[in-house]
Amino acid sequence: MSTQTRIIEVRQNVLKQNDILARALRQRFHEAGVFVVSMVSSPGAGKTALLERTLTLLRQQFRVAALVGDLATENDAARLARSQAPVKQILTGTVCHLEAAMVQNALEGWKLDDLDFLFIENVGNLVCPSSYDLGEDLRLVLMSVTEGEDKPLKYPTIFNSADAAVITKIDLASAVDFDATAAKRSIQAVRPGMTILEVSAKSGDGTEALLDFLQSRRTDASAMEASRDASAFAAPH
Amino acid sequence: MHELSIAMSIVDLAQEEADRRGGVQIKAVHLRLGLLSGVVKDALLSSYEMACEGTPLAGSQLVVEEVPVLVFCSHCDARRPVHSTRLFCCSECGTPTGDVVQGKELLVVGLEVEE
Ligand SMILES: Nc1nc2c(ncn2[C@@H]2O[C@H](COP(=O)(O)OP(=O)(O)O)[C@@H](O)[C@H]2O)c(=O)[nH]1
Ligand SMILES: [Mg+2]
Ligand SMILES: [Zn+2]
Numbered sequence: 612m613s614t615q616t617r618i619i620e621v622r623q624n625v626l627k628q629n630d631i632l633a634r635a636l637r638q639r640f641h642e643a644g645v646f647v648v649s650m651v652s653s654p655g656a657g658k659t660a661l662l663e664r665t666l667t668l669l670r671q672q673f674r675v676a677a678l679v680g681d682l683a684t685e686n687d688a689a690r691l692a693r694s695q696a697p698v699k700q701i702l703t704g705t706v707c708h709l710e711a712a713m714v715q716n717a718l719e720g721w722k723l724d725d726l727d728f729l730f731i732e733n734v735g736n737l738v739c740p741s742s743y744d745l746g747e748d749l750r751l752v753l754m755s756v757t758e759g760e761d762k763p764l765k766y767p768t769i770f771n772s773a774d775a776a777v778i779t780k781i782d783l784a785s786a787v788d789f790d791a792t793a794a795k796r797s798i799q800a801v802r803p804g805m806t807i808l809e810v811s812a813k814s815g816d817g818t819e820a821l822l823d824f825l826q827s828r829r830t831d832a833s834a835m836e837a838s839r840d841a842s843a844f845a846a847p848h
Numbered sequence: 849m850h851e852l853s854i855a856m857s858i859v860d861l862a863q864e865e866a867d868r869r870g871g872v873q874i875k876a877v878h879l880r881l882g883l884l885s886g887v888v889k890d891a892l893l894s895s896y897e898m899a900c901e902g903t904p905l906a907g908s909q910l911v912v913e914e915v916p917v918l919v920f921c922s923h924c925d926a927r928r929p930v931h932s933t934r935l936f937c938c939s940e941c942g943t944p945t946g947d948v949v950q951g952k953e954l955l956v957v958g959l960e961v962e963e
Binding site: 617800802 | 886
């Protein structure tokens with residue numbers, strides 16, 4: 612007996628649950644006036660080190676907090692807590708990336724209205740995090756000078772999903788013969804026009820430019836939010 | 849590797865759709881997979897079988913249609929294929945552009961069911 616088959620047309624985004632949650636988070640962040648920055652990189656590129664410095668410096672002027680994802684340990688949260696900013700660890704277990712639901716759960720009990728900046732350090736991984744929107748305003752992709760200038764060409768998807776690139780550990784650049792021009796060329800090849808910052812969390816070089824960048828992006832975002840509110844108000848009903 | 853969790857979402861989603869249509873038996877799930885979705889086709893295919901185990905979709909096929917990356921080229925004023933995912937420029941005129949208009953899809957588009 613032969614069976615006939617037919618095709619039912621559907622159209623369903625496989626990541627719709629994450630996308631819906633991320634959209635709701637973004638809405639909440641905007642309403643609370645908190646600017647959310649996520650960080651992705653390979654393990655050890657220097658996310659926690661840079662974040663510790665950033666939190667310490669930004670705290671002098673802004674209300675800041677951080678969520679940090681890790682497979683199994685709480686070490687990063689302990690390091691970040693030295694900045695005195697509120698920090699929460701998200702343990703992902705076997706999951707190699709953060710998802711919007713994990714961010715939502717971690718935020719329980721936090722008053723977003725009391726924050727100006729929220730940072731989210733993703734699990735060290737250059738593949739999986741690219742598919743998951745976390746509701747962030749700005750996604751930074753980090754690559755350290757010790758990783759090789761062609762990293763972006765090997766992981767174009769994550770570089771393409773990011774809003775700005777940060778080259779880290781520039782204090783080690785000459786020791787490893789880092790070719791900054793080649794690295795920037797690789798980044799621009801997979802994401803033309805992307806802002807590139809160069810920093811050392813160790814010496815502090817470049818952190819001022821990073822802070823300026825974050826503040827100006829936050830100002831732009833709130834100006835956009837304000838004009839959206841104004842036009843919504845002015846629109847005829 | 850997040851392909852197993854993606855595969856499990858595909859199975860859940862397909863089963864939901866099937867249930868909504870009175871519990872049809874699914875032979876195959878058709879998926880559109882963008883080359884910038886962050887999901888690797890081969891890894892997904894091998895995870896799919898595992899994800900189906902013990903579900904009504906056991907023994908079904910995952911049919912993947914890969915979706916190329918298109919960018920908007922302001923010089924051509926048109927949607928164009930990207931030169932390659934390692935060189936984001938218009939394949940026609942070479943203008944660099946990161947304005948991706950297609951290629952991030954991860955969409956279930958069809959269910960092959962027994963009549
Ligand atoms: N020389 C130098 N080492 C750094 C710098 N940033 C981080 N590291 C070191 O690199 C290693 C990994 O850094 P970490 O912040 O834990 O990376 P993460 O896994 O991306 O969070 C640690 O041993 C850090 O001390 C830097 O700017 N310069
Ligand atoms: Mg870390
Ligand atoms: Zn063109």
